[in-house]
Amino acid sequence: MKRLVFAIALSAALTGCGNADQEKSKQLQGEVEKLQREIASLKDSLDAERNGPGRLLSRAKNESSENDSAPARQTLADLISRYPESEQALSAKAMLSDLNAKAAVAEKARQLEASRKAEEQRLLLSRLDANLKKDTDEIKGITWVSHKSEPVLANYMSLYFGTKDGVVGSYPLRVKFNYYAESWLFVQSVTIKADEQVFNMPNMDFDRDNASGSIWEWSDTKADDMAMLNKIIAAKKVVIRYNGRQYYHDFTLPESQKTAMKEILVAWQRYGGKV
Known part of the structure; x- marks a missing residue:
């Protein structure tokens, strides 16, 4: 009889401990989720600070001074996509249009130069054999x-x-x-x-x-x-x-x-x- 009473008491004690651990686990899980939300919010704020419309526009202006305008055009396209309603997006659209036009002109000039060199090489090869002197030992x-x-x-x-x-x-x-x-x-x-x-x-x-x-x-x-x-x-x-x-x-x-x-x-x- 004593053994039965002891077993019942021990079972009740263990059940109580299990409930307490579950409550503590839920509490800790809630705190972890809260911290994760705060970290995500901080990441969003940091991203907005680093890649906000103002920063992106300034970065694009700096990149546009380089010989290759591709990075600047990519940054402007990113700005317009992420912040379409911002004031900076309007400036970005105008700047992107100008850079695209200049890039098209540069590409056309490159193609013309390549065509000129190809034609020059063709003419050179066409008259080459006639201009060679061959003496065989x-x-x-x-x-x-x-x-x-x-x-x-x-x-x-x-x-x-x-x-x-x-x-x-x-x-x-x-x-x-x-x-x-x-x-x-x-x-x-x-x-x-x-x-x-x-x-x-x-x-x-x-x-x-x-x-x-x-x-x-x-x-x-x-x-x-x-x-x-x-x-x-x-x-x-x-x-x-x-x-x-x-x-x-x-x-x-x-x-x-x-x-x-x-x-x-x-x-x-x-x-x-x-x-």
């Missing part, structure tokens, strides 16, 4: 490709290259310098000024020959500096100085020689040359 099986307009008795700079079985393979692009006059200069180095950029080519080996009262000195080397060649080809004015033992000689590179070098460079790439 039957013993070695090498075909040397140069430009038909390359001078003989003149001061000049030119490019040429070799091919075997129709491809460049291991044959590099080569550059030639020629000095032609009535008296020796004994050229030791070359200085090139392309617009405002100066290139120095020191310690060069020049061969020499003469006939009929004229002399010529020439250098034939591997074209290592592609950046220099591209600058020379693109420059408005190129002056080449042959530095001799005591004196020097300057000459302005003719447009015809620049055009010839450009065509040879394109031909070299067509035959497999890598820039």
